[in-house]
Amino acid sequence: MxxxxxxxxxxxxxxxxxxxxxxxxEELFKLYDCFIIDITFKEIGRLVKxxxxxxxxFLLEFLKKKxxxxxxxxxxxxxxxxxxxxxxxxEKKFNVATFDKELHKAxxxxxxxxxxxIEILKAKI
Numbered sequence: 001m002x003x004x005x006x007x008x009x010x011x012x013x014x015x016x017x018x019x020x021x022x023x024x025x026e027e028l029f030k031l032y033d034c035f036i037i038d039i040t041f042k043e044i045g046r047l048v049k050x051x052x053x054x055x056x057x058f059l060l061e062f063l064k065k066k067x068x069x070x071x072x073x074x075x076x077x078x079x080x081x082x083x084x085x086x087x088x089x090x091e092k093k094f095n096v097a098t099f100d101k102e103l104h105k106a107x108x109x110x111x112x113x114x115x116x117x118i119e120i121l122k123a124k125i
Contacts, residue, residue, distance in 0.1 A: 002033070004032050007096055012097040036063065075089070
């Protein structure tokens with residue numbers, strides 16, 4: 001049976017990096033076919049100037065390593081809006097890992113309108 005597809009939102013990845021919970025991502029790589037949108041890297045890159053600079057840099061290296069290992073695949077965006085790209089993927093039955101309340105509402109609305117069955121993951125601490 002093929003694994004379900006999972007797309008990561010920027011805030012989910014950054015949160016796990018700040019909390020030093022990269023093992024949670026490792027678990028998800030085993031359970032799902034995991035994806036990231038290419039422009040997510042730009043969003044993460046903007047955070048390198050913040051107080052969690054070292055953890056964000058670690059996150060970027062971690063993600064690149066997982067791409068190299070084939071555990072994380074990159075999806076080319078057609079817009080500059082990560083949330084819009086995620087919503088398009090939800091229509092293709094991708095599950096989503098996010099903490100974004102507005103995105104969460106939009107996903108729930110889309111799921112109801114299109115009668116989709118997907119999961120919205122939040123980190124368990």
